[in-house]
Amino acid sequence: MPKTTCPMTRRQFAISLCGIPLSVPLAAAEWESMPWNEPATVAKVYLAGKPVWPKPTLDVAREIAEIEARLGEVARKHASNVRFVGGETIATPEEVRPWLSKIGDIDGVLMVPITQPTPPLRALVDNLTVPGLFFSRPYATHAWSGIAEMRKSGRKLDVVASSSYGDLDPYLRAFRTVHHLRASKVLVGAEPPGARQATADAFHKHLGTTFQFVSAREFQAAFDAIEERQAQKEAEEFVHGALRVVEPSPQEIRKGLRFYLALQDMLKRERANAVTIDCFGSLAANTLPGYPCIAWSKFNDAGLYGVCEADLASTMTQMLVTSYSEMPGFVSDPVFDVSRNEVIHAHCVSATRMKGLHWPSSPYIIRNHLETNEGAVLQVLMPAGETVTVARFSSPNRFLVSTAEVTGPVDSDRGCRSQIRTRVTDAEKWLQNYTAGLHRVVFYGDHVRSIERMGRLMGFEVVKEI
Numbered sequence: 001m002p003k004t005t006c007p008m009t010r011r012q013f014a015i016s017l018c019g020i021p022l023s024v025p026l027a028a029a030e031w032e033s034m035p036w037n038e039p040a041t042v043a044k045v046y047l048a049g050k051p052v053w054p055k056p057t058l059d060v061a062r063e064i065a066e067i068e069a070r071l072g073e074v075a076r077k078h079a080s081n082v083r084f085v086g087g088e089t090i091a092t093p094e095e096v097r098p099w100l101s102k103i104g105d106i107d108g109v110l111m112v113p114i115t116q117p118t119p120p121l122r123a124l125v126d127n128l129t130v131p132g133l134f135f136s137r138p139y140a141t142h143a144w145s146g147i148a149e150m151r152k153s154g155r156k157l158d159v160v161a162s163s164s165y166g167d168l169d170p171y172l173r174a175f176r177t178v179h180h181l182r183a184s185k186v187l188v189g190a191e192p193p194g195a196r197q198a199t200a201d202a203f204h205k206h207l208g209t210t211f212q213f214v215s216a217r218e219f220q221a222a223f224d225a226i227e228e229r230q231a232q233k234e235a236e237e238f239v240h241g242a243l244r245v246v247e248p249s250p251q252e253i254r255k256g257l258r259f260y261l262a263l264q265d266m267l268k269r270e271r272a273n274a275v276t277i278d279c280f281g282s283l284a285a286n287t288l289p290g291y292p293c294i295a296w297s298k299f300n301d302a303g304l305y306g307v308c309e310a311d312l313a314s315t316m317t318q319m320l321v322t323s324y325s326e327m328p329g330f331v332s333d334p335v336f337d338v339s340r341n342e343v344i345h346a347h348c349v350s351a352t353r354m355k356g357l358h359w360p361s362s363p364y365i366i367r368n369h370l371e372t373n374e375g376a377v378l379q380v381l382m383p384a385g386e387t388v389t390v391a392r393f394s395s396p397n398r399f400l401v402s403t404a405e406v407t408g409p410v411d412s413d414r415g416c417r418s419q420i421r422t423r424v425t426d427a428e429k430w431l432q433n434y435t436a437g438l439h440r441v442v443f444y445g446d447h448v449r450s451i452e453r454m455g456r457l458m459g460f461e462v463v464k465e466i
Contacts, residue, residue, distance in 0.1 A: 035271070058114075081176040095120060109132045125157060130156070136162075184209050185274070187214050189277030206460075223290065252368070263306075297378045303322065321447055327354070327357075327445055330351065330441065378418065382409055388442050388444050
């Protein structure tokens with residue numbers, strides 16, 4: 001590919017793209033109407049036997065009416081996260097299966113015990129195929145004491161024991177994430193699928209996400225369908241937003257934006273919200289029409305998912321945490337320096353809105369891909385002085401997590417273009433126990449407790465790496 005020998009100014013680049021008409025990107029409303037952006041459907045169910053505890057004279061109907069009113073307030077507060085259905089009362093194990101059959105396709109169940117004993121609980125938990133949350137108000141029941149044991153036997157189950165309905169708030173966001181993963185679709189560019197097929201099947205079975213493998217021929221056809229003038233306009237706007245352009249030529253930048261528009265069209269057509277490509281293998285085989293790195297940055301800024309190297313575990317990690325926190329993920333190659341108790345996170349793809357999808361963008365420089373000296377990528381100057389969560393699914397059943405403090409961006413001619421230096425608790429310990437492949441996904445903010453809640457609800461173990 002042709003190269004420039006010196007950085008271009010914005011004016012020089014704009015002159016090279018004269019006569020550009022306006023491009024028409026996919027409207028935000030079209031993304032918002034996709035199934036993965038809908039609220040979760042959560043079924044309420046009240047569990048009540050003949051009252052002994054909290055008192056034999058308990059008025060069960062009145063108790064349920066009071067709870068219904070409070071949950072109505074919760075539903076209005078979280079209308080974008082959940083849609084409650086159901087609200088029936090079941091008193092015996094025999095009522096469980098008929099109730100589940102009647103309730104239909106749901107994303108989760110909110111179980112509210114009213115009395116002790118609570119006869120239907122075990123049968124309900126044993127028959128659930130979706131996550132369940134047991135909301136135990138003080139003096140309602142003693143059945144909360146068996147929830148942890150049920151979860152350890154493999155049930156997707158968590159418990160809240162509180163007088164405050166506000167303690168349900170994080171779980172309602174978590175239920176929305178459950179739905180988001182169940183309704184999401186990932187396009188995977190890898191030929192042949194190989195071991196990735198087994199990984200995709202495992203994540204689909206455990207979390208419900210759909211995977212579709214896509215050929216290089218399909219990527220090329222989508223690329224060819226984009227008019228050059230659309231890509232030129234996108235490139236002009238992209239360059240206008242940059243601090244500067246260093247290595248890439250106008251042709252390389254246009255090609256990156258044309259591929260972005262092509263991938264955007266593919267996502268819309270396939271009703272998918274994520275794409276990951278075996279970019280090194282495809283580029284080496286000369287079967288990709290361009291570098292996807294700019295597309296990944298733009299998708300991640302928009303709350304979609306663009307992930308390098310057909311890494312399905314990192315894609316699912318990003319999907320889980322971003323859908324809950326609205327923080328884009330930065331898939332990184334960690335670089336250890338135990339002498340400083342630091343880890344540098346480096347990659348040639350980063351979102352610009354790392355502090356949140358609704359936050360302003362960080363500054364970026366347009367560079368080439370460092371490892372190949374081709375293409376066009378973003379070097380993002382990410383914020384410093386922030387806590388970050390570093391995470392990765394090692395399998396659908398196991399999630400690795402740690403936290404670190406960002407001390408600043410790194411500008412280096414080694415490694416990858418976007419880099420941040422982080423101070424960690426114990427770099428030596430992490431290094432000596434490092435598993436599950438190279439990549440980790442970095443998210444601004446401390447999300448460990450939220451991930452632990454989602455792990456209990458969705459049935460994966462959360463392991464703190466350091």
